[in-house]
Amino acid sequence: xxxxxxxxxxxxxxxxxxxxxxxxxxxxxxxxxxxxxxxxxxxxxxxxxxxxxxxxxxxxxxxxxxxxxxxxxxxxxxxxxxxxxxxxxxxxxxxxxxxxxxxxxxxxxxxxxxxxxxxxxxxxxxxxxxxxxxxxxxxxxxxxxxxxxxxxxxxxxxxxxxxxxxxxxxxxxxxxxxxxxxxxxxxxxxxxxxxxxxxxxxxxxxxxxxxxxxxxxxxxxxxxxxxxxxxxxxxxxxxxxxxxxxxxxxxxxxxxxxxxxxxxxxxxxxxxxxxxxxxxxxxxxxxxxxxxxxxxxxxxxxxxxxxxxxxxxxxxxxxxxxxxxxxxxxxxxxxxxxxxx
Numbered sequence: 001x002x003x004x005x006x007x008x009x010x011x012x013x014x015x016x017x018x019x020x021x022x023x024x025x026x027x028x029x030x031x032x033x034x035x036x037x038x039x040x041x042x043x044x045x046x047x048x049x050x051x052x053x054x055x056x057x058x059x060x061x062x063x064x065x066x067x068x069x070x071x072x073x074x075x076x077x078x079x080x081x082x083x084x085x086x087x088x089x090x091x092x093x094x095x096x097x098x099x100x101x102x103x104x105x106x107x108x109x110x111x112x113x114x115x116x117x118x119x120x121x122x123x124x125x126x127x128x129x130x131x132x133x134x135x136x137x138x139x140x141x142x143x144x145x146x147x148x149x150x151x152x153x154x155x156x157x158x159x160x161x162x163x164x165x166x167x168x169x170x171x172x173x174x175x176x177x178x179x180x181x182x183x184x185x186x187x188x189x190x191x192x193x194x195x196x197x198x199x200x201x202x203x204x205x206x207x208x209x210x211x212x213x214x215x216x217x218x219x220x221x222x223x224x225x226x227x228x229x230x231x232x233x234x235x236x237x238x239x240x241x242x243x244x245x246x247x248x249x250x251x252x253x254x255x256x257x258x259x260x261x262x263x264x265x266x267x268x269x270x271x272x273x274x275x276x277x278x279x280x281x282x283x284x285x286x287x288x289x290x291x292x293x294x295x296x297x298x299x300x301x302x303x304x305x306x307x308x309x310x311x312x313x314x315x316x317x318x319x320x321x322x323x324x325x326x327x328x329x330x331x332x333x334x335x336x337x338x339x340x341x
Contacts, residue, residue, distance in 0.1 A: 011341035014114045014326060020335045021120050024328045028163045031156075031321065035128040036135075036293060038072055038320035042259075043294025046073040047316050051262035062218060063087030070315030071107055072323075079107045080319035082118050086240065088216055091179070097151050097216070098122055102322045112340055116322045119152075125317035127156025129258060129289070130236055131164055133309040134210055136292045136299035137256060138234045142209035143168040148201060148224070149214030149239070150174035150183035157212050162191055165210075171196045173204035175215070202228055213237035213244065213270065220273065226251060232304045237270035238311050244270060249279050251306055254286040256299075258311035271310050 041047050050069040057064075064086055071079040084100035091097065100118030105111065134142070145167045147158055158170060170187070172195055174180040184195040198204040205211045206228040213224050213236070220242040229235055229251060237244050249255060249271070257263045260282065264275055274280040287297040289309065300307060329335045 008341065010339065011111045013112045013338050013340050014330070014335045015338050016114065016116045016325065016329055016335045018117045018119065020329055021117050021325055023334050024325050024332065026124075026325060026328060028160055030324060030328075031124050031128050032131060032160060032163070034320045034324040035125060035317045036132055037074075038076070038314075038316045039132060039290040039293035041072055041074055041076075041294075042290030042314075042316055043288070043292070043296050047071060047290075049259050049261060049315055051259075051265055052313065052315070054266070054268070061087060062089060066313065068313060068315035068318060070319050072316055072319050076320060076323045077107065078113065078319055078323055079105045080315065080322060081105075082122075082315065082318045082322075084118060084122055088218065098153075102318055104319065104322055104326070114322070114326050116325060118318060118322065121318055121321050121325070123152040123156045125321045126153040126238070126311075126313065127158075127160045128321070129311050129314060129317055130157045130212060130238075131160035132293070133236055133256070133289055133311065134161055134234055135164055136289065137254075137307045137309055138165070138210055138300065139232055139303055142234070144171070144208045145169070145210050145212070146171045146173075146205035146208030147212045147214070148173050148204055148243075149212070149216065150176075150179040151214065151216060154183065154212075154214050155186065157214060158187055159190065161210065161212075162193075169196060171198050171204045171208065173198045173201060201225075205229070209233055211235045213239055215239045215241075215243045217241040217243055222246075224248070229306065231306055234307050234309065236309045236311070238313075239270050240268045242270050242272055246273060246277070246279060249274050249308065252308045253302075253305040254300075254307045255280060255284065256287050256289055256292065256307065256309045257285065258289055258314045260285060260288055262312050263310060266312075269310070269312050
């Protein structure tokens with residue numbers, strides 16, 4: 001074996017930039033299978049999740065960094081740390097609102113295995129968790145999707161949800177007219193169907209079978225009204241700043257989260273006020289999605305159940321999708337092999 005100093009084994013890592021990630025051409029089915037597998041491992045207790053932490057620079061702009069950490073057993077057998085910057089006004093410079101970098105490590109000796117551009121991963125894995133939440137929690141034949149928000153993750157929410165359900169009607173709304181119209185145009189071209197652009201929140205979500213709230217507010221504001229939610233709907237809010245009313249949890253038959261450990265703490269999140277006020281606690285939390293995916297707890301049990309799924313962002317989904325991309329890149333000769341030690 002080659003030695004770096006005659007004693008210590010050398011360490012190499014694979015670097016995948018954005019172009020490598022795009023060249024893997026990972027499919028919706030592959031994305032969903034990767035994340036579903038990680039959820040099942042989580043539900044069986046074969047993972048470790050550390051609650052996310054934040055860094056808020058005093059740099060005179062509206063934005064912060066999220067640091068997510070996790071470990072997955074099984075074939076993935078990797079620990080990972082993702083750092084993603086979330087900066088609200090990046091669109092003014094033609095930039096994505098989020099830049100991300102994922103590092104994968106050997107969990108037995110700590111050596112780095114890969115560095116992967118996680119901007120696309122963040123968007124895809126968020127969309128996959130949204131779609132899988134609907135797989136386990138939506139009604140049997142949801143026809144109408146109401147989606148608020150047009151940031152990067154929004155595209156994959158709609159694309160992967162429609163991959164599973166083939167909606168009769170997709171409604172979208174966002175604060176800026178140009179963003180919602182360009183969002184609808186892109187979706188229409190990629191999905192091959194008409195997308196309904198709405199001028200307000202109510203028209204978008206009222207009567208929808210599945211409601212996704214992915215807005216980008218600067219401060220908590222109750223934009224999504226509880227009275228608009230139909231009986232039997234699935235509601236999935238995940239904005240950094242809450243856009244829902246406190247009464248939203250009152251109408252729910254089940255409340256599901258991605259990871260209770262990170263949902264019960266921190267300053268951000270769609271149901272932050274509900275946790276802080278005691279409206280959401282371990283007593284009335286139905287399950288984590290991984291427990292449902294693993295068969296440990298039931299998902300939807302009746303057509304008329306109104307269900308809320310809150311996901312804050314699961315480090316395990318980053319690790320799982322990053323690993324899947326790494327394996328596909330290796331099979332296609334993509335990426336750069338770098339000497340680390």
